[in-house]
Amino acid sequence: xxxxxxxxxxxxxxxxxxGAAAGAYMDTVVxxxxxxxxxxxxRAGQVVAVVETAKAATEVEAPRDGVLSAILAEVGAEIxxxxxxxxxxxxxxxxxxxxxxxxxxxxxxxxxxxxxxxxRADAPRSTSGEAWTDRIIASPAARRHAETVGLxxxxxxxxxxxxxxxxxxxxxxxxxxxxxxxxxxxxxxxxFVPAAVTEAAHPLAVTRSGPDxxxxxxxxxxxxxxxxxxxxxxxxxxxxxxxxRLDLPCHGRSPRQRFRSFRDFIRPVLDTVDALKxxxxxxxxxxLGGAVALTLAERRPNLVRSLALLSPVGLGTEIDNHVLExxxxxxxxxxxxxxxxxxxxxxxxxxxxxxxxxMVAREDPDLRASQxxxxxxxxxxxxxxxxxxPLLRRVTMPIRLVWGxxxxxxxxxxxxxxxxxxxxxxxxxxxxxxxxxxxxxxxxIIRDMIVCAGSGNRMADRGGVP
Amino acid sequence: xxxxxxxxxxxxxxxxxxxxxxxxxLFGEDVADYGGVFKVSRGLREAFGDRVRDTPISEQTLAAMxxxxxxxxLRPVLEIMxxxxxxxxLDALVNQASVYGxxxxxxxxxxxVIRTQGGGGLGTGAQHAKSLDSFVxxxxxxxxxxxxxxxxxxxxxxxxxxxxHPVIVLEHKRLYNTRAEVPDDQGPVPxxxxxxxxxxxxxxxxxxxxxxxxxxxxxxRLAESGISAEVLDLRTLRPxxxxxxxxxxxxxxxxxxxxxxxxxxxxAAELSATIMEHAFDDLDAPVExxxxxxxxxPFAESLETAVIPxxxxxxxxxxxxxx
Numbered sequence: 031x032x033x034x035x036x037x038x039x040x041x042x043x044x045x046x047x048x049g050a051a052a053g054a055y056m057d058t059v060v061x062x063x064x065x066x067x068x069x070x071x072x073r074a075g076q077v078v079a080v081v082e083t084a085k086a087a088t089e090v091e092a093p094r095d096g097v098l099s100a101i102l103a104e105v106g107a108e109i110x111x112x113x114x115x116x117x118x119x120x121x122x123x124x125x126x127x128x129x130x131x132x133x134x135x136x137x138x139x140x141x142x143x144x145x146x147x148x149x150r151a152d153a154p155r156s157t158s159g160e161a162w163t164d165r166i167i168a169s170p171a172a173r174r175h176a177e178t179v180g181l182x183x184x185x186x187x188x189x190x191x192x193x194x195x196x197x198x199x200x201x202x203x204x205x206x207x208x209x210x211x212x213x214x215x216x217x218x219x220x221x222f223v224p225a226a227v228t229e230a231a232h233p234l235a236v237t238r239s240g241p242d243x244x245x246x247x248x249x250x251x252x253x254x255x256x257x258x259x260x261x262x263x264x265x266x267x268x269x270x271x272x273x274x275r276l277d278l279p280c281h282g283r284s285p286r287q288r289f290r291s292f293r294d295f296i297r298p299v300l301d302t303v304d305a306l307k308x309x310x311x312x313x314x315x316x317x318l319g320g321a322v323a324l325t326l327a328e329r330r331p332n333l334v335r336s337l338a339l340l341s342p343v344g345l346g347t348e349i350d351n352h353v354l355e356x357x358x359x360x361x362x363x364x365x366x367x368x369x370x371x372x373x374x375x376x377x378x379x380x381x382x383x384x385x386x387x388x389m390v391a392r393e394d395p396d397l398r399a400s401q402x403x404x405x406x407x408x409x410x411x412x413x414x415x416x417x418x419x420p421l422l423r424r425v426t427m428p429i430r431l432v433w434g435x436x437x438x439x440x441x442x443x444x445x446x447x448x449x450x451x452x453x454x455x456x457x458x459x460x461x462x463x464x465x466x467x468x469x470x471x472x473x474x475i476i477r478d479m480i481v482c483a484g485s486g487n488r489m490a491d492r493g494g495v496p
Numbered sequence: 497x498x499x500x501x502x503x504x505x506x507x508x509x510x511x512x513x514x515x516x517x518x519x520x521x522l523f524g525e526d527v528a529d530y531g532g533v534f535k536v537s538r539g540l541r542e543a544f545g546d547r548v549r550d551t552p553i554s555e556q557t558l559a560a561m562x563x564x565x566x567x568x569x570l571r572p573v574l575e576i577m578x579x580x581x582x583x584x585x586l587d588a589l590v591n592q593a594s595v596y597g598x599x600x601x602x603x604x605x606x607x608x609v610i611r612t613q614g615g616g617g618l619g620t621g622a623q624h625a626k627s628l629d630s631f632v633x634x635x636x637x638x639x640x641x642x643x644x645x646x647x648x649x650x651x652x653x654x655x656x657x658x659x660x661h662p663v664i665v666l667e668h669k670r671l672y673n674t675r676a677e678v679p680d681d682q683g684p685v686p687x688x689x690x691x692x693x694x695x696x697x698x699x700x701x702x703x704x705x706x707x708x709x710x711x712x713x714x715x716x717r718l719a720e721s722g723i724s725a726e727v728l729d730l731r732t733l734r735p736x737x738x739x740x741x742x743x744x745x746x747x748x749x750x751x752x753x754x755x756x757x758x759x760x761x762x763x764a765a766e767l768s769a770t771i772m773e774h775a776f777d778d779l780d781a782p783v784e785x786x787x788x789x790x791x792x793x794p795f796a797e798s799l800e801t802a803v804i805p806x807x808x809x810x811x812x813x814x815x816x817x818x819x
Contacts, residue, residue, distance in 0.1 A: 169749075169779060169780040169781055170776050170777045170778070170779050170780075171749045171777065171778055171779055171780040172780060173777075174777050190781065190819060191781075191816075191819050194781075196780050196781065197749060197780045
């Protein structure tokens with residue numbers, strides 16, 4: 031069953047389909063094998079592909095002489111029997127864009143309903159300029175639901191007819207996240223108060239938890255945060271690794287200072303890390319802490335074994351000024367909560383208890399004033415004045431970028447500035463606080479990174495000192 | 497509260513309307529001496545004399561008479577024995593009844609009623625089993641009702657007779673002997689209001705006339721699979737209760753529209769388009785349409801059953817919507 035379709039310049043391309051070979055009772059087939067490759071010349075009747083039908087492997091023949099110009103269903107793909115397997119053109123240039131779906135009369139294969147109407151979902155889909163594989167088939171209600179909760183449909187597996195995404199699929203995609211959130215919800219307030227082992231001897235406040243031995247994990251929070259920001263993943267990581275949390279300058283329990291530049295700002299961090307004498311560490315930095323972590327890795331390469339940057343600043347130019355200002359102004363949990371919730375997709379993950387804990391240090395007007403000054407210096411007029419992108423090329427440890435696709439403060443597209451060596455994790459339906467929104471996922475990414483950084487002799491490769 | 501047959505409820509409405517308003521009169525083929533072939537007008541000739549009249553077999557003339565009589569201030573109730581004969585009345589409906597109000601403004605009203613009955617399932621064959629709902633529901637200026645329960649049969653016929661405009665009452669031959677309670681004080685049922693026959697949350701079965709009965713049976717079967725189906729009885733085909741449809745679809749996100757007329761260009765298509773226009777973003781699946789197959793109604797019972805939708809077909813459609 032084939033249909034020639036006109037191309038823009040008048041050439042004809044022909045669609046290869048399984049057609050009647052599939053049998054009357056089949057809806058779909060699985061592609062087992064392609065016997066020719068794109069660009070190969072084919073003869074009419076030549077077997078070009080093998081598909082699996084209900085009972086047997088069935089050979090699919092070329093409908094005419096020509097050149098296989100495209101494979102539209104790869105090996106392993108399950109497709110409706112009316113869907114095109116590939117394209118035959120007069121030359122290798124024929125494309126899907128110029129050959130449209132099987133035309134009228136070519137697809138009498140969809141089963142009829144009792145009232146005689148054809149099943150729509152099984153009918154071939156119009157390409158209308160989009161690649162077949164990229165088009166998302168979702169019900170209107172599913173689209174609206176996903177939009178409401180900030181979920182990207184690209185990440186949702188459809189279980190409706192023809193793979194259509196239905197509301198239940200969006201709900202299922204959200205469920206994993208909700209389970210994590212419900213685990214977080216019952217936490218009593220004291221969970222958020224820094225553990226007793228806070229050391230004031232260093233230039234910055236240091237909080238330790240977890241076992242005494244092993245390679246430590248250093249956590250660097252973002253702007254306007256403090257040690258409490260990590261509570262969700264700290265509990266997970268501390269089961270296996272020593273966890274060290276710093277309060278950045280002007281944050282939490284660290285001294286309030288005024289800085290003229292990011293260079294000044296980073297100085298106490300370097301001094302504190304030096305003073306820890308903890309040896310090599312895995313470093314995780316969020317937002318502003320991400321820029322700090324990357325700078326630390328560049329200045330102290332021997333102390334940073336691997337680097338995870340969660341929604342970091344310093345890789346692009348824009349940043350949402352209103353949210354920054356709102357966070358700086360907030361003097362009570364009631365005024366802080368709405369701004370924190372602007373940072374996340376599901377507001378439920380900012381519990382009242384969390385907001386109260388995050389507000390403890392912020393009750394100090396001095397801290398708020400110094401943070402306002404810091405914001406004016408680092409992010410003037412909604413612009414990031416820091417640019418740490420070049421540092422990504424200068425460091426050699428494993429690096430993972432973790433970004434929520436729904437991050438409205440720092441757009442995930444800034445990640446595209448990273449060199450190809452850097453791994454990128456794009457998290458659907460996650461905002462600017464992935465470690466709070468999807469702590470299990472972020473923990474897993476960090477653990478994978480640690481495993482990855484633990485093998486091989488990387489330092490020797492670059493001629494450095496272990 | 498009395499248990500009444502559907503035909504008896506219609507009879508009660510006619511009796512009540514004729515008693516209350518001397519301008520109401522009945523005419524049609526075999527409505528007087530014989531009491532109507534389905535016995536809807538039984539006993540009315542005896543009670544009201546010449547206000548109940550038999551006529552020759554000439555539906556085209558009868559419909560024109562109904563229009564004309566209503567223009568003089570009377571309230572005629574015409575019975576067309578089978579809906580299959582409604583095409584003979586269409587000139588009076590399309591070119592007279594539905595346009596006179598428009599052409600002459602408020603100078604005239606046309607308070608007449610045409611009662612007819614359609615539907616299959618009794619082996620009456622290709623010329624006596626059709627449902628031509630869309631023929632009449634298509635015409636602006638007409639109102640069309642299709643009662644399912646005896647109570648609605650009485651209430652909607654009373655409302656139709658009282659309405660100042662032409663109303664077509666579509667009865668169903670398989671409903672005449674169904675029995676249910678009718679309140680003693682059953683008054684007119686407002687035109688244009690649907691009825692939730694069964695509350696549900698997973699799929700909306702939106703049906704007309706006797707298809708409501710099949711939809712309720714389908715809902716029973718779906719319930720066995722743990723599926724909660726809502727059954728909406730439209731009651732009035734025109735004007736359509738869009739709000740009730742949208743409310744139901746917004747709740748269930750899945751819609752099956754069911755009508756015993758043919759599918760192509762049929763009343764079910766109107767329902768489907770209405771849902772698309774008013775509730776598209778609520779839909780989690782394409783609207784499923786259930787209608788009679790596009791062919792004459794067969795005489796043989798086995799074939800008739802295959803052509804006219806039933807609970808099986810509706811159940812299958814609901815499951816497709818929910819797939």
